[in-house]
Amino acid sequence: MLFTMSVLQNTVILDRLLAVAQLFTEDSERELGKLGLTTARTHVLWVLHHGGPSTQRALADVLAVTPRNVTGLVDGLEATGYVRRAPHPDDRRAVLVTLTERGTVVMEKMAADHAALADSLMAGLDDTDRGGLDRGLIHVIHRLEALIVEARGTPEQDGAA
Amino acid sequence: MLFTMSVLQNTVILDRLLAVAQLFTEDSERELGKLGLTTARTHVLWVLHHGGPSTQRALADVLAVTPRNVTGLVDGLEATGYVRRAPHPDDRRAVLVTLTERGTVVMEKMAADHAALADSLMAGLDDTDRGGLDRGLIHVIHRLEALIVEARGTPEQDGAA
DNA sequence: TATTGTTATACTCTATAACTATA
């Protein structure tokens, strides 16, 4: 199935949603930029905020990214004062990445904004449509999951054993 | 409003949807990679497929990206045989970027897949929930648009005149 | 003088490979 996210901007309602979401994201990234943050680095902060101090190895797994990449992201976040590297108490090879005061403050604001956004998006929607929206989205999620399983279930139909 | 797309993976249903959509996108990007395509380059092809031959300047505007960036994307697509640069008939400064046969074939497949995906995602959803989903999404779109207008309406509240 | 596209330069995100210090 050939498909790109950015391409989804040309049909029906989901496409309109994605188009608006992209505008919204651009605004948000601009705001993050003022704080010296990028999307990738913010994602690291978010993971730390919700999971607590973490080794870089664990971060690499959660972010689905190489350890080398994490080194760079943490370097940037350390230079801008959002995180701190500390020795791991039990394993002298490993490093514990921890949010600084500054990092914690920003993430608390982001979590609050995130929750407020979810409320705000749903405000004024009557219960019937809200139920339909929920069930419809879950339906779409299940269909997508099925498509993913289907695609991955056929292992390399290109001939490579 | 502090916010990142990748962060939206931790609340309610929209977050689940985005998480699944990301998995789906990863699969699709892998498939694009087999064709020597990336997301950014595919987006160029998509615009050309739907808008016809275009100058690089126009592409830069549509993609919301710098002209320099377009140069690089078109270089890549030209090297892999998806597009062709041709002189502009009326303006000797400009270049017309055109899909090659290969580019057209790929985009036709993508458009077909895209339409089939939209159908597939909705299949089996009863009319009531489908109506609720539609109205709910439009509601969310309008709320997002309102938030964007609101944020942009206040011009630089940081003090810069 | 303004516009189109390019060269030059730089930064971020990402990846692989080789290496160090530790388990």
Next chain:
DNA sequence: TATAGTTATAGAGTATAACAATA
């Protein structure tokens, strides 16, 4: 021998700035 994180290197996407050719 395996694991955590680093240095080295590379490629894609993005940006700004300076410049050539053309309007």
